[in-house]
Amino acid sequence: GAGVSQTPSNKVTEKGKYVELRCDPISGHTALYWYRQSLGQGPEFLIYFQGTGAADDSGLPNDRFFAVRPEGSVSTLKIQRTERGDSAVYLCASSSRAQQDTQYFGPGTRLTVL
Amino acid sequence: LAKTTQPISMDSYEGQEVNITCSHNNIATNDYITWYQQFPSQGPRFIIQGYKTKVTNEVASLFIPADRKSSTLSLPRVSLSDTAVYYCLERSRGSYIPTFGRGTSLIVHP
Numbered sequence: 001g002a003g004v005s006q007t008p009s010n011k012v013t014e015k016g017k018y019v020e021l022r023c024d025p026i027s028g029h030t031a032l033y034w035y036r037q038s039l040g041q042g043p044e045f046l047i048y049f050q051g052t053g054a055a056d057d058s059g060l061p062n063d064r065f066f067a068v069r070p071e072g073s074v075s076t077l078k079i080q081r082t083e084r085g086d087s088a089v090y091l092c093a094s095s096s097r098a099q100q101d102t103q104y105f106g107p108g109t110r111l112t113v114l
Numbered sequence: 115l116a117k118t119t120q121p122i123s124m125d126s127y128e129g130q131e132v133n134i135t136c137s138h139n140n141i142a143t144n145d146y147i148t149w150y151q152q153f154p155s156q157g158p159r160f161i162i163q164g165y166k167t168k169v170t171n172e173v174a175s176l177f178i179p180a181d182r183k184s185s186t187l188s189l190p191r192v193s194l195s196d197t198a199v200y201y202c203l204e205r206s207r208g209s210y211i212p213t214f215g216r217g218t219s220l221i222v223h224p
Binding site: 004031033035040041042043044045048056091092093095100101102103104105106107108 | 155159
C-alpha cells in the first residue's frame with residue numbers, strides 16, 4: 001500500500017509569508033506526528049495527533065506554528081509570518097493504534113525561507 | 115534533548131560487519147531502546163527495538179547488555195546501500211514520541 005506522502009516536496013517562500021504543508025498518512029493510521037529536521041541534526045518533535053485532536057503539541061516552537069487534522073486523516077502544518085530560521089525539512093509520520101511504537105515517515109517537505 | 119551518545123560518523127567497506135554502539139547512561143527502567151535508519155532525502159525508518167539481551171530481524175541485530183547502559187546495532191555484511199544515518203533512541207513505555215539525537219553517519223565504501 002501507499003506510504004506517508006507529503007506535499008509539496010519543496011517550498012520556497014519569503015520572510016513574513018504564510019505557508020501550509022500537507023501530510024497524507026497511511027490509510028487507517030490513527031496517530032500522526034510532525035517533526036522538523038535541520039541540516040546535520042536529527043528530527044525534532046513538533047506535534048502529535050491521536051485521531052482529530054492534538055494529544056501533544058509541546059514541540060511547537062511558538063504560536064506562529066499550528067497544525068490541524070480535522071477528519072482524523074490528512075493533516076496540515078501551518079506557519080505564519082515565516083522567518084529564515086524556519087527553513088528546514090518538515091517530516092510527517094503516522095502509526096497504527098495496534099503498533100504505535102512503529103512510526104512510518106514520509107519523505108518530508110523542504111521549506112526554504114528567503 | 116537526546117539522552118543518548120553515539121559516534122558522529124563511521125566508515126566501512128562493502129562486505130564488512132558494522133557495529134554502532136550507543137551509550138544510554140541515564141536510561142530509565144521502563145525505556146525501550148530503538149534504532150532508526152535515515153537515507154538522504156528520506157524520513158527515518160524503524161530498524162529494530164529491544165529491552166535487553168539480543169534481538170534479531172531481517173535487517174540487523176541489537177545487543178543490549180544486562181546493565182542496559184549501552185546498545186550495539188550490528189549490520190552484517192554491509193553494502194553501499196547501507197550508507198545512511200543511524201539513530202539510537204530511548205522510548206518510554208507508553209510514550210510514542212521518539213527523541214532523536216544527531217545520529218551516526220555511516221559511509222560504506224566500495
